[in-house]
Amino acid sequence: MSMALGLPEHLARDALSHALGRAGQAAAFVCLAVATTTGIANSIQNGAPDGAIVAACMAAMAALLALVAWRPSISATIAYLVVGTGAVVYATAVVMASGVFPSANNAVLSLPLAALLLVGGAGTGTVLAILWAVLGYVLGQLATLTGCLITGTPWALNAVATFALAILLVVRTFDGLARRANARGETRLNHASRTTRELALRHESELRATARLHDTALVHLVAIAAAGSGEVDERIRAGIRQDFALIIGRNWASDHVIEEPASRRRLANALQTGANAGVEVRVSGDLDALALVSDEAADALDQAIAQCLVNIGRHAGTNVAELAIGAGGGEVTVAVLDEGIGFDVEAVPSDRIGLRTSIRWRIEQVGGTVRLWSTRGVGTTIVLTVPVVTE
Template sequence: MQQLGIPSKLAPVLFAQALSRLFLVYSAYAVILAELLLLVIAVHEQNWTFVAAGVAIGMPGFVLWRVMFTPMSPLTVALYIGTLGTSLAFATWVVFTNTDQVDSTMFLPLTLVGFALVTASGAATRTGDRLAWAAVGYVVANIATFAGAVVAGGTYAFDIRLLIGYVIVCIAIIATPRLLEANTKFQVTFDRSAEEIATDAERSVQARAVAAELHDTVLANLAVISATKPGMLQDPLREALQSQLAVLESNTPVTWSATQVPGNTAEDHPDVISEVISKAEASGLSVNLSGDPGVLNLLSGDHVEALVGALSQCLTNVKRHSGQNAVEVVILNAGENITITVIDGGSGFEVDAIPEDRMGLKLSVRDRIEQCGGTVRIWSSEGQGTAVMLQLPVERGDTDA
């Protein structure tokens, strides 16, 4: 059965990887944005010292962008944080020594680099390690800006924006495992629901198939009994009823002998049609068969079984409801489909007025054909007779035979 979401065994690994990649992407983008801002300032101030500061900050971000999709060791993370922290101290010194427009370390490019140091925690794989590296990054960011400001004679100011970013990162690190646990519970529920739906659908199909077989066998023969004169039953009918009742007592699906197609070879398919017609003629119908029964060899055993069962019910309906004892059965190869058309000149009926509880037409004919990918078309009107066309697709592998 296909699951509705991520398999529960893989979910922890996949979510951990996704969180790590997300933090590292934030870190790389924050560094790149800080570098771009410093380069813009360099052009505006015509002071190329800012270019050196931008390059010093941008290089660790570029290296991170190249290695973020490969496992990073603690040593690699430490080197990245140390290098970026040193670049932040240098950039802070450059800012304070080359412009008078910056009053304190509350300067956006510096804050972005500090946030990049905090989100470098994404290189870790466990919750505790992520929290530890985030704390290290936050401390290094404050030490770097403080050192750069002191050396340059600038003003160090506590950056509330960096603190908020650090808190948000910590909340994400702590909350993700809990969200994952909740998602895993929902996943199990979804999978169970999908399994129950699939099981119910399978049971429904089996129930409809059994109902159709019961209608075609036991119920059909009971209807024959109700229409016969009192007395001993004929041997064929009695033997058929005994066989069907024995199957019911054994709790196995009822199977009509004429539809046991899967065990037959392709060459037996036309013979099965002949058996159905012979049984109909034994009940008093006059069946005129035309076309080519041999085209049934193009169908699979399951499709022939469905077609034979539906044809048998159509002939039974003609006998019971048409008021005629003559019927035409035409078997044709219609390209990608095989069609069997049953035509009688009887009393007919209004197709749209067929009750939903008519099991013969619904279960034994329409459902059987449609479950095999075919179609059923009915033309009838009062006093004008009835034509029923059963159509099933030919399997592509068989069309070349």
């Protein structure tokens, strides 16, 4: 079924069963509301207390149904059915004693009868739902029979309640059969679920996220101009040297050896740059995903991530960054996240040199994409995506 796409089979089953139960309970509330209103109107019109008592019984059923909907349990469901059965007995006696209807097969009694079988009940799944509905239907019909015996009036099976039960059985049976058929493809569904979790890394980053990227070259020019005449501050010089190294290449970091798996060595430049910038880098996700891209794409990711970490150390107001790595849909995604001061994305021109040269150009040269988000006071996220190697 389409509702189950992307969900593990057991989650899809529980979610759909819960939704069907909620829909039935909503219909039951409507039936009880109409029955309560009818009882009150009858009491006002005829000046008899019976109508008000019937309305109170219907309201009590509605209260217990609300308890079942809020916190489903066997005890709450049984309490609803017991109170509902008693309420239907009394309502049947009042309605049939009035002489308005020839038998219990009438529209007024069909309201609480339908509400009884639409209880939903505790637990999920087709079998439990059908059992609760059948139990509610049987109790309701027995209740009308008892009321008719008390008043000595003709009894008949309530057609509306019977039709409601038939519809519920058809829907629940079809749902159960369809989900059983889906369960046969559990292996394929598990694979889809795994892929979904991997892709959720990128989606979560996009939803959390925010991204900030400054045009490093222009930032340095502004800093030099603001410093006025005289010797340039050593911190500005160090930043310029580091940014030039990122644009030209990463030979400046070639003497640093990381004794780790090849997938992590592909981040050697970025991790070293983060350390040099005073940023603690936390790596999470599937590091082996880096082995799925070409050497050229890996170098582009490495250099682009390095530039992101430099920006975090220099501008974000935080010394902690996270690299979240995942794969799925023929792509490898790296999200660079920080919880810094953030900035107004709309206020930053889209053609900034740092974004265009140091990050976006490198990633787009290997067929990838770059997406940025930022929120003041929340932090920054940049999502880098490159295609995997196809054989």
